[in-house]
Amino acid sequence: MVFSSLFFIFVFLPVTLLIYYCVPFSWKNGVLLLCSLVFYAWGEPVYVLLMMLNILFNYVMGLDIQLSLDSGRRVRAKLSLLAALAVNLGLLGFFKYYVFFVTNINAVFHTHIPCRDLGLPIGISFYTFQVLSYIIDIYKGKIRAQKNPVTLGAYVTMFPQLIAGPIVQYADVEKQLNSRQINPERFGQGMIIFIVGLAKKVLLANSMGAVFDSLSSMDTGSMAVLGGWLICISYTFQIYFDFSGYSDMAIGLGKMLGFDFKPNFNYPYTAKNASEFWRRWHISLSGWFRDYVYFPLGGSYTDTKRHIRNIMVVWMLTGLWHGAAWNFVIWGLYYGLILLFEKYFFLDFCERKHVPGIVMHGYTMLVVMIGWVIFSSESMVQCVHVLGVMFGFSSHPLTDTVSMYYLTSNLILAGIMCCACTPAAKNFINRMEETYGSAVQRVMGVVYILLFIACIAYLVNETYNPFLYFRF
Amino acid sequence: MDGNRMKLLLLSAAELGIILLIAVFIWSVYSSADRVYEIMPSEVEQAVFEGKMPQGAERGSALDFRREFGMDPESFDGVIYYKPVSNMDVTEVIIARTGAPALRTQLEEAINSRISAQKSAFEGYAPLQYGILQEAVVSVKGNYVFYAASEDADRYYEKFAGALKDAE
Numbered sequence: 262m263v264f265s266s267l268f269f270i271f272v273f274l275p276v277t278l279l280i281y282y283c284v285p286f287s288w289k290n291g292v293l294l295l296c297s298l299v300f301y302a303w304g305e306p307v308y309v310l311l312m313m314l315n316i317l318f319n320y321v322m323g324l325d326i327q328l329s330l331d332s333g334r335r336v337r338a339k340l341s342l343l344a345a346l347a348v349n350l351g352l353l354g355f356f357k358y359y360v361f362f363v364t365n366i367n368a369v370f371h372t373h374i375p376c377r378d379l380g381l382p383i384g385i386s387f388y389t390f391q392v393l394s395y396i397i398d399i400y401k402g403k404i405r406a407q408k409n410p411v412t413l414g415a416y417v418t419m420f421p422q423l424i425a426g427p428i429v430q431y432a433d434v435e436k437q438l439n440s441r442q443i444n445p446e447r448f449g450q451g452m453i454i455f456i457v458g459l460a461k462k463v464l465l466a467n468s469m470g471a472v473f474d475s476l477s478s479m480d481t482g483s484m485a486v487l488g489g490w491l492i493c494i495s496y497t498f499q500i501y502f503d504f505s506g507y508s509d510m511a512i513g514l515g516k517m518l519g520f521d522f523k524p525n526f527n528y529p530y531t532a533k534n535a536s537e538f539w540r541r542w543h544i545s546l547s548g549w550f551r552d553y554v555y556f557p558l559g560g561s562y563t564d565t566k567r568h569i570r571n572i573m574v575v576w577m578l579t580g581l582w583h584g585a586a587w588n589f590v591i592w593g594l595y596y597g598l599i600l601l602f603e604k605y606f607f608l609d610f611c612e613r614k615h616v617p618g619i620v621m622h623g624y625t626m627l628v629v630m631i632g633w634v635i636f637s638s639e640s641m642v643q644c645v646h647v648l649g650v651m652f653g654f655s656s657h658p659l660t661d662t663v664s665m666y667y668l669t670s671n672l673i674l675a676g677i678m679c680c681a682c683t684p685a686a687k688n689f690i691n692r693m694e695e696t697y698g699s700a701v702q703r704v705m706g707v708v709y710i711l712l713f714i715a716c717i718a719y720l721v722n723e724t725y726n727p728f729l730y731f732r733f
Numbered sequence: 734m735d736g737n738r739m740k741l742l743l744l745s746a747a748e749l750g751i752i753l754l755i756a757v758f759i760w761s762v763y764s765s766a767d768r769v770y771e772i773m774p775s776e777v778e779q780a781v782f783e784g785k786m787p788q789g790a791e792r793g794s795a796l797d798f799r800r801e802f803g804m805d806p807e808s809f810d811g812v813i814y815y816k817p818v819s820n821m822d823v824t825e826v827i828i829a830r831t832g833a834p835a836l837r838t839q840l841e842e843a844i845n846s847r848i849s850a851q852k853s854a855f856e857g858y859a860p861l862q863y864g865i866l867q868e869a870v871v872s873v874k875g876n877y878v879f880y881a882a883s884e885d886a887d888r889y890y891e892k893f894a895g896a897l898k899d900a901e
Contacts, residue, residue, distance in 0.1 A: 311758060318751045325744040332737040348752065355759065360769055360832065367771060375901070377766035378876055380834055478805040480796060639808045 262303040264455075264510040265462045267720055273300065277420075278517060282443065290415040290438065293518065297418035301384070304424075308382035311352070316417050318348060319392045320410045326399050327406035342400045346393065353389045356382055361585035384424035386582055388417055390549050395431040397553055404432050412438050421514035425507050427525035427545035430552075434520060441519035451516030456713045458509025463716045465678055466502035469495050472671055477637075479663070481646045486657050488664035489650030493630045495671075496637050498678045501530065504543070530682040533621040534608060535599045535628050546582070550575050565605075572604075573597045583636070588644060592635040599628055767834075768875035772900035774811035774830050777877070780896035781828065781889050789824035789883070790815035802827075802843040808836060810876075823851055823862045826889065827880040837873050844871050844880045851882070 262269050277296040284292055302309040322345040329338035356379055363376040395416070398404045407413040416438055422429055473495035476488060508525035515522045529541035539547050551560075558571040573594065580593020611621060631648065638644035650657050680686065693701045786792075793816035798806045806812040808831070815826040827844065831837055848869055855862040869882040870890045874897055881889045 307762065311755070314751060314755050314758060318748065318755065321744055321747045321751060325741065325748065328737060328740055328744070332741075334741075337741070344748070348755070352755070364769065364771065364832075373771075376769045377763055378769050378832065378834065379762060379766045478799055478803070480799075643807055 262300055264507065264514070265459055265716075265720065267717070270459075270717070270720075274514075281518065289443075289519075290409075290412050293420075294411055294415040294418055297415070297420040297423060300420040301418065301423060305383050308385075311382055312388065312418065313414075315349070315352065315388070315392065316414050317410070319345065319396060319417075320407070320413050322348075322396060323399050323406035323413070324408070326396065330400070330402070338400060342396065345396045349389050349393055349396070353385055355379075356385055358581070358585045387426050387428055388423060390428050390546075391417055391431070394428070394549065394553065398430070398432050404435055407431075407435075407438075419515070419518075419520070421511040421518065421520075422522065425504075425511070426543075427508055427511060427522055428549050429522055429545070430549070433523065437520050443519040447519065448517050451513045451518075453513070453709055454516060455510050455513030456709050456716070458506045458511075458513055459716045460712045461502040461506030461509060461681070463506075463719050464712075465674075465681060466499050466506055467719070468674055469671075469678065470499040470503065472667060473499050476667060481643075481650050484650050484657060485659060485661040485664045486650060486653050487660045487668060489647055489657070491664055491667050492647060493634050493651060494675070497530075497626075497630050497633050498675070498682075500633060500637075501526075501682065502678070528682065528684050530626065530629070531622070531684075532625050533618055534603055534611075534625055535596065536603050536608070538625055538629055539596070539600070546579070550579055554578060569601060572601055576600070588635055588638050588641055591641070592632055595632060595635060767873075768897075768901065769832070770830070770875050770877055770897050770900050772896065774813050774828050774877075776900075777828050777893060777896045778813045780899075781826075781892040787815055787824055787826055787883055787885070787889070789818055789822045790826060791818050792816075801847060802840065804836075804840060804843060808833075809840075821859070821862070823855065823865050823882050824884075825880070825882045827878065828893065829878045830876055831878075832876055837876070837878050840878050841871060841873055844878075848882065 262273060264270075273296075277292075280296070281289060281292050298309060298313070301312060305312075322341055325341045326338050326345070329335070329341060360376050360378060363374050366372060367374055395404075395407075395413070399406050407416070416429075416431060416434060417423075419429075473492060476492045476495060479488070481489070505526040512522045512524065523545065525543060525545050527541040527544065529538050532538035532541055555571055555575045558574065559567055560571065561568050563571070576593045576597030577590060578593070579596070580589045580591070583589045583592070634647050634651070635644050638647065653659075690701065690705060793801075793814040795806045795812075797816050798804070798812060798814045801816070806814070806829075810830040810832065812830075813826070813828040815824070817824055825847075827840075829840060831840075848866055848871070852863060852866050855866065865884060865886075866882055868886055870879065870886045872879045872890060872893075874894065877893075877897065879890060879893050881893075883889060
């Protein structure tokens, strides 16, 4: 089940909200847990058992670590933490990386270790990182173990962010699990955020995704340079609106349920360097790696050699988190090198030379788009082909009729997307509200309703509705 | 034994119990999961056709594959595609390997759509071709997708299954 589906919008969500709002507060976490399990089981009837066992295991481990710390048994607490890390990361590693490692070992060492295609449990990367934040924060003393398994279960399985984030750290929602405000105003705010996210996903991402799929299925051997760039640009737009749209929907749903999740995207395509880009893109993931990998390794408060090691470890893991394939590892290492280059040379150089902001923005978009080519490629061979086409190697013509057709027929859409990548619309609305007050709010209310109707019309009409980050 | 020690003992027992349950779950999922065959599609092709071209078919290009099935063959680990030699032929074979379950499902759906379209085209006036399409074999085995519309479809499938079994 996906948020951008008619069944979710008109059946699951209304039924869930109705039950949720009607029951007493003490029952709400239970209702949330039950509905979230139904949501997950809809797509994963088998792996829902794995998730339930995972929650039970981490519930018990959390109590174990807390009790060990409270009774002064630090060694036992540490052993329990290590055991919890081993089981959680072991499960993630097994389901996500087992086939990748075995096939690579077989290829390199000419062995014949058998392996089976287990299929990736949806959302395992997200909910594993959530439970790890819970366990580690108990050990660090940042939070206390949750004694109510239903409350912990509600935190892990919460359907708004269960299968595609944002990754919510337990410490950020601990208070809200026990006490949260549910009122018409918050429902309205959540609905607006949900509609905006739905529009991003359905109207923008899916449209550009169709362009990307169409172009990328063509033979790159005879493609024009413009065609290569259109593949890259269309994917750049698709992945942003797809993922940020889904995050917005998750945040909006959370608000309807009384939860405030932190934003996951902050207009990343307005960044002026790659470091800033990663402070604006998938903020919950980069925050998780910063708090639980980078800082424990020493962060930047160490010598240069260790700092470089820390950056490369974090980025290799970031790449691996996204998928069990070499292109993701290379994508992660690519960003590790770019960030080191910026930190130790480029940003200081640009500051000294007073490089204009627009040039820095152009540099950032080039770095990001090349990164997306690596990220989206099914193989490194395909990646090299597309980059070769984009940069004019192999004597490709600059344009051809196909690429010109795609450019001219999607120019307006691309223009809309460029605006939507910036806070221009939001700032305009805020200025109008300051000037004209509630009249603007009424107009915007009508706009959101029309946007919602447009999304529904699109969903009814179209069958193309992929979601890119589901595979993580 | 103090109260905390007893509680920790019980928690340890619970942890071991849950780990055991997880292990049983994983084992049951693993033993029913699709096998990943590392044999190359070209080797499977050799085993199926033994160096001969299937009658009524010729080697199809990536462009042919894209046109007929709407999928990029470069998305797969390898695709062997034989297309009909003429508009009146229906002999067609695909041997495709991919680690992505979604791609296998997508290809299977595309093949079934192709068969339906071909049947509509030949129904009523080309009974031989229609009969071949009726008996077409479509199979997803582990990370392989096999499709054969041919008078020898069953034989090709047996050789295909045998090649994968030998590779285990």
